Amino acid sequence: MAGGLVVAANDGEEYHGKLTCFVILASMMAAMGGLIFGYDIGISGGVTSMEPFLKKFFHHVYIKMKEDKEVSNYCKFDSELLTSFTSSLYVAGLFATFVASSVTRAYGRKVSILLGGANFLAGAALGGAASNIYMLIIGRVLLGVGVGFANQAVPLYLSEMAPSKYRGGFNNSFQLSVGIGVLIANLINYGTEKVKGGWGWRVSLAMAAVPASILTLGALFLPDTPNSLIQRTNDHEKVKRLLQRVRGTDDVQAELDDIMVASEISKTIKHPFKNILQRKYRPQLVMSVAIPFFQQVTGINVIAFYAPILFRTIGLGVSASLLSSVITGAVGIVTTGLSMLIVDKVGRRGLLIFGGIQMFVTQMMVGGLMGAKLGDHGGLSKGWAFVILVLICIYVAGFGLSWGPLGWLIPSEIFPLEIRSAGQSISVSVNFLFTFLVGQTFLAMLCHFKFGIFFFFGVWVAIMTAFVYFFLPETKNLPIEKMDRVWREHWFWNRIVK
Numbered sequence: 001m002a003g004g005l006v007v008a009a010n011d012g013e014e015y016h017g018k019l020t021c022f023v024i025l026a027s028m029m030a031a032m033g034g035l036i037f038g039y040d041i042g043i044s045g046g047v048t049s050m051e052p053f054l055k056k057f058f059h060h061v062y063i064k065m066k067e068d069k070e071v072s073n074y075c076k077f078d079s080e081l082l083t084s085f086t087s088s089l090y091v092a093g094l095f096a097t098f099v100a101s102s103v104t105r106a107y108g109r110k111v112s113i114l115l116g117g118a119n120f121l122a123g124a125a126l127g128g129a130a131s132n133i134y135m136l137i138i139g140r141v142l143l144g145v146g147v148g149f150a151n152q153a154v155p156l157y158l159s160e161m162a163p164s165k166y167r168g169g170f171n172n173s174f175q176l177s178v179g180i181g182v183l184i185a186n187l188i189n190y191g192t193e194k195v196k197g198g199w200g201w202r203v204s205l206a207m208a209a210v211p212a213s214i215l216t217l218g219a220l221f222l223p224d225t226p227n228s229l230i231q232r233t234n235d236h237e238k239v240k241r242l243l244q245r246v247r248g249t250d251d252v253q254a255e256l257d258d259i260m261v262a263s264e265i266s267k268t269i270k271h272p273f274k275n276i277l278q279r280k281y282r283p284q285l286v287m288s289v290a291i292p293f294f295q296q297v298t299g300i301n302v303i304a305f306y307a308p309i310l311f312r313t314i315g316l317g318v319s320a321s322l323l324s325s326v327i328t329g330a331v332g333i334v335t336t337g338l339s340m341l342i343v344d345k346v347g348r349r350g351l352l353i354f355g356g357i358q359m360f361v362t363q364m365m366v367g368g369l370m371g372a373k374l375g376d377h378g379g380l381s382k383g384w385a386f387v388i389l390v391l392i393c394i395y396v397a398g399f400g401l402s403w404g405p406l407g408w409l410i411p412s413e414i415f416p417l418e419i420r421s422a423g424q425s426i427s428v429s430v431n432f433l434f435t436f437l438v439g440q441t442f443l444a445m446l447c448h449f450k451f452g453i454f455f456f457f458g459v460w461v462a463i464m465t466a467f468v469y470f471f472l473p474e475t476k477n478l479p480i481e482k483m484d485r486v487w488r489e490h491w492f493w494n495r496i497v498k
Helices: 021-030 032-047 051-057 059-067 080-107 109-128 133-161 164-192 200-206 209-219 236-247 253-267 279-296 300-313 318-346 348-373 382-401 403-413 417-449 452-471
Strands: 004-008 014-018
Touching (some): 014 236, 021 032, 021 133, 021 209, 021 236, 032 080, 032 164, 032 200, 032 209, 032 318, 051 200, 080 133, 080 417, 109 133, 109 209, 133 403, 133 417, 164 200, 164 403, 236 253, 253 417, 279 403, 279 417, 318 382, 318 403, 348 382, 348 403, 348 452, 382 403, 403 417
């Protein structure tokens, strides 16, 4: 066990406890939900650049890439069917997260995590065995249902289990797991692309079953969170024993009292999606939409989904493109790990503003270089391709430090218990909606905007950085059931919620 901590509550009472091995192990297992999400992001981008996969399922793209010498570099992969393969997962996830909200509220975070793993496992099996486009898409839909349940429940689980002093670091482990999943997928793609016989893509898709199996089996042994358990039982002694085990101390009465008060308020709310529209919840509602929207229009999932295709666009071969994706994935993991270590010291606002500036500058530079050096035909020299790779790595570093992990952390920690599941569902559904829209339109936008696509996302990064500066209060180190105070003390939101 690590050292003890004392957290000041709003009314002067204190939360006591230790950072226990029990919490660490439970949170590590729950964070596997991020691993399956990241694995899918990395795998889908890699297999769509593999020629045997394109030849079997997207033959027109393969022909255009191999034989059409007149098509622009920016338009070789422009295909609605190809983008549908990538983005169909997020349509399924969008609808699944609303079902997951009711399940998470009625049966607990643990059950939603279990269902997420099971659906992802079924989708992985179907994708690996696909013999036609229909099996491929149905597999993607099942993966989407799994990701919808996992992404709804896991960030809540992490925020509720973690001591408030370490909540930011614990919750950022979700994005760290996403990054690890992306890196593992890129490494597997790099290896399977070299398989003779053209069936390596099957291995890439089927290997998603490994993290899904770990999550599904591990969820069977996860404890539920005290915050969730108290919503479903009147046995306060049972909740107290769980909280004592979680915090590693018998002195949990102050935290238990706050959880019980939040639970009593929660039980009076019969329609949380209706209640979240009330004026007193307006700041949380705005953030539940704005934060995930801004996270997607950073353009990061364009890099994650289509990095191999993007690197092929600038003239790299298949193997070099996949290796470049491995490098960017590794950078994302390192910086997300750094964010875990400093987010509860530096705070949310500082990281978001610093990361936003870093992403804006690099996107402007990448767009300018591609505009100056890459025409519709031919490719970049190795030197300029390397420069763009370095700039994209710096961009990914900025995202990994800021909007990557904090885009999941902030929505999961700002809602009071009575609307927490509904609020998280709104946040995840907005995330999936704009992931789908960006994923579905990117290849067409790349074809029409060409290098201007980086300027497009760069403008959004500037807007979101200004939004954070003016409208997002700092939430570090504050107990999750005391979070309403930040809105009452904010220069803008206090006019609305007072």
